[in-house]
Amino acid sequence: MPKEALSTLTEPMYYVLLALNRPRCGIEIMARVEEISHGRLRIGPGTLYTMLAKFESNGLIAPVPSAGEGGKRKSYEMTPAGAAQLTREYERLKRQAADGKEVMEALYEQG
Amino acid sequence: MSKDKGIKKEFLPFYSSDTDAVAERFEQRAAEGWMLKSLGLFAEYALCEPKKLRFNAVLCPVKGSNSASIPLGGSEYITLCEEAGWSFVCHRQEVYVFCTEDDSAPDIETDIAQRMESVKAANKRLWLGSIPSMLLQVLNILRRIGLHASGAGSKAFIAAMNSISILTLVVLIVSLTANTIGVRRWLAAAELAAKEGGRAPASLPGVLSRRKRTALIMLGAVLLAVLGLLAYALLLCGPVVRSVVLAMICSHALLALIFRKTIGKKHSTAKTVLLVILGMLFLAFTFLIFFIIFGLVFNVFEAAE
Numbered sequence: 001m002p003k004e005a006l007s008t009l010t011e012p013m014y015y016v017l018l019a020l021n022r023p024r025c026g027i028e029i030m031a032r033v034e035e036i037s038h039g040r041l042r043i044g045p046g047t048l049y050t051m052l053a054k055f056e057s058n059g060l061i062a063p064v065p066s067a068g069e070g071g072k073r074k075s076y077e078m079t080p081a082g083a084a085q086l087t088r089e090y091e092r093l094k095r096q097a098a099d100g101k102e103v104m105e106a107l108y109e110q111g
Numbered sequence: 112m113s114k115d116k117g118i119k120k121e122f123l124p125f126y127s128s129d130t131d132a133v134a135e136r137f138e139q140r141a142a143e144g145w146m147l148k149s150l151g152l153f154a155e156y157a158l159c160e161p162k163k164l165r166f167n168a169v170l171c172p173v174k175g176s177n178s179a180s181i182p183l184g185g186s187e188y189i190t191l192c193e194e195a196g197w198s199f200v201c202h203r204q205e206v207y208v209f210c211t212e213d214d215s216a217p218d219i220e221t222d223i224a225q226r227m228e229s230v231k232a233a234n235k236r237l238w239l240g241s242i243p244s245m246l247l248q249v250l251n252i253l254r255r256i257g258l259h260a261s262g263a264g265s266k267a268f269i270a271a272m273n274s275i276s277i278l279t280l281v282v283l284i285v286s287l288t289a290n291t292i293g294v295r296r297w298l299a300a301a302e303l304a305a306k307e308g309g310r311a312p313a314s315l316p317g318v319l320s321r322r323k324r325t326a327l328i329m330l331g332a333v334l335l336a337v338l339g340l341l342a343y344a345l346l347l348c349g350p351v352v353r354s355v356v357l358a359m360i361c362s363h364a365l366l367a368l369i370f371r372k373t374i375g376k377k378h379s380t381a382k383t384v385l386l387v388i389l390g391m392l393f394l395a396f397t398f399l400i401f402f403i404i405f406g407l408v409f410n411v412f413e414a415a416e
């Protein structure tokens with residue numbers, strides 16, 4: 001069965017949506033992703049640009065008019081559809097972790 | 112590489128999957144004291160203080176290049192990269208070049224899967240963009256076969272012209288195929304790296320030299336064929352054929368000279384169509400002028416009378 005567009009998120013996509021819990025511009029998103037992931041994940045500006053465009057075309061985020069710096073910095077905020085997608089992804093990851101927990105604990109006990 | 116008073120030019124053909132190798136080349140040149148100024152078929156460098164810079168050459172997303180329709184990169188893409196610490200240097204069509212002195216700035220493209228999509232899309236666009244040229248060559252060949260069958264014109268000359276068209280077509284297809292093979296090799300390595308959670312694979316050593324060699328062989332083959340036709344026309348054909356061949360070569364050379372900067376740039380579809388029509392009108396007009404000139408030189412019109 002073919003996968004629907006954005007039915008599951010990649011790790012960078014997931015963190016970018018997490019970072020959009022409030023309106024942020026591109027550079028703020030990059031900094032916030034690094035902060036949330038404790039320095040583990042760094043997203044390049046080019047990758048972020050393409051991701052934001054994909055999110056926008058899928059209705060997960062919407063641009064926010066930015067007042068500062070003559071409106072040069074484009075900010076984004078999560079839409080209700082984006083929040084729903086993020087929640088679904090979080091629940092999916094929680095289920096995966098829970099499913100694996102029992103198996104992994106048994107593996108650790110074995111040794 | 113040619114040097115001229117603080118400017119250096121380097122013939123630099125590359126595939127869409129070779130951007131890492133291209134960036135490394137620019138870093139090397141900057142360390143030698145040559146800063147990249149512009150990028151077309153030739154990379155142009157300006158003399159500067161040797162410095163340690165990081166370069167990134169990226170395929171900037173263009174409209175329709177992905178399954179999600181991505182807006183044209185341009186200023187917004189550049190602004191985002193500049194905010195992240197990169198300085199925009201120049202671009203050649205969809206390949207944008209940035210540099211930074213900051214070792215801690217993240218690479219511009221960090222997602223292998225996304226990069227693979229960009230490379231695949233760029234290769235697809237290359238094939239689609241070459242279709243008009245290939246069709247034109249095929250139409251020219253068929254038209255000349257028709258002339259040959261109807262007995263109009265010199266058969267040997269028509270055969271020679273068709274040989275050039277066929278050779279040009281073959282060179283075009285071979286270079287596109289070589290490009291696709293190179294890109295597919297990189298994509299296979301990138302897919303493996305993506306599964307292992309690693310970085311995008313670096314280009315193989317010497318890849319740019321190989322691209323240059325391939326491009327020079329292709330250009331050499333076409334040039335030899337054109338020279339062969341010129342020699343054949345001048346030495347073995349009558350004044351009319353001689354005038355036609357010389358007029359064709361001069362009008363094409365003039366077109367390439369005048370429109371060389373326009374040809375290298377990317378344009379919208381409407382502008383491309385307009386430029387093609389303009390180019391064809393220019394060719395027809397200059398061909399006529401040159402034919403009259405050479406016709407007078409070789410006494411074509413006196414012979415006709």
